Amino acid sequence: MVATEVRPARRSALGRAAAPYALLLPSVLFMLALFGWPVISAVQQAFTGTHGGATQNWHDMVAEPHFWQSVRNTLLLVVVLIPVQFVLAVAMALLLRERLPGRGFYFYVWSVPLAVSDLAAGLVWLSIFTDNGYLNSALGWFGVNPVEWLSYQNASTMFLAVFLAELWRATSLVLIILVSGMQMMPRDYEEAAEVFGASFWQRLRHVTLPLMRPSIQVALILRTILAFQAFAVAQALTGNEFPLLVGQTYLWFAGLNDPHVASAVALVVLGVSMLTAIGYLVMLRRPDRSQGGER
């Protein structure tokens, strides 16, 4: 009698302990098969090839005439884009908190690009920057001669176009992350700071931004990694005139039919992304620690 009572109880306790793992199992297997394995395989692929030794792919990669240009463009885009994007997103998030009339509409318009692909964003801005596009038309009314914004001869305006398209498209993501972080932030601290006479900038610098650090950190990492993956924007706006790293991968795979070198370029993207993510984690943690040390 006693034994029959204990046994089901024990089984259910065991079942309860195993239940979460059983629920996780499909996702873990799925990820290992389609995520873990490909990463390992990419490394393998990058170091083996149909011709030459282990480093041949990397030689080919670097020897491609646009490779260094693509590295430079990618880095330049990330370095210029991310700070501007964050300043803009913080300003937008703060504005949304002010409960302006029409706030719901603003939020809607500001978050629309969140669901726009980078290819579509490139095409949207193509309609503006193309030679007989809307920007030149608008300038024409002021008597300004049309500018070839996207010509390979005007490297700086080409960059400007890609930059604006990316700024337009991806600021929404940062905004959404920051706004959701702000929603969980108590306003008491800022109100206290205001009562004690802190100016707007003082409050922003010493109260609001530090409180937003967790969401800023997440947004920075996510956004930078995504920025390294920018590719279709430039493709849509300039063809191959503004090479980016991921574009190089695509070129090697689809255009030159060499998955080995393509994997090598992909690993470069991966390496750079990982390094930046780690860099951010270290950078954004340090102020916290030093403050802790002062106290």
Place this chain on the structure above:
Amino acid sequence: MSIAPPAPPAPPAPPEAPAVAAEPLPPVDRRPLRRRRMIRAGQQVAAIALTLFMGVPVYLIALAAFSSRAELNRFPKALWPRDVSIDTMRTFLHSTGVVPSFINSVEVGIATLIVSLLIGAPAGYAIARYVFRGRDGYQLFLLTARSLPVVVLSIPLATMFLRLNIYDSVLAVTLVHAVLALPTTVLITASVFVAVPAELEEAGMVFGCTRFGAFRKVVLPLSVPGVAASSIFTFVLSWNEVLAAAILTLNNRTLPAQVLTTLPYSPVEFRFAGGFAMVVPSLVFILLMRRYLTNMWGATIR
């Protein structure tokens, strides 16, 4: 300004009160008020400027997509609808490969959300309801997975799919998109299940449901809106994904892959119409989802 408000009758007035009321009040300093109004106006102007920056490109691509070919070739173009025609859109939709790729995109999107929900929702439930060893590790694993560039996955997977004979199929693209969507699906469904009180589920079990029965009859109906939100999100992710789709397909392109690969030799009007066709779903998506947007990110990102 010096008129004292009619005093409520009940409380006995303190002795100082009449003296204060008798003294004329100093003139009201309106400067802070004016300053506040100025700030308010400044904020409104800034908000409108930002809205123009975000909204005007959408307007312009719509304008381009609905202009006639003659209007598109004219210069300078008008910034208002001058020569409206649906020919550009019609040409785009009738171009080879566009309709099939559109259908492929829808199929891949729906298949992706089904696969990622079937695999991801149980994991989300486990994270929401159980405390177990490896829970944090699993979440960290998901976050790492989410931040990995798609390129790294696409190329080895292309090789693998070629070997498995599923390259250039809806299935191949679905699998990659499901991998991309899975971390977000798990985290969003976890946050949805957390929001359903465990007490309700326990009550169901007290009244004789099995654990699964309680899940099906109590938790599932309550979590439908959140899960729907997560599915729409997954669909949009798949709908927008360009690179993996372009690498993994050859003839059975999705819409973005089709537009991307035909870009070099497509006329301008095709590009504008394609851009507009890809922007429209996002307008609808954000309209439907704007309530959920911040909740989704807020609850999932720690």
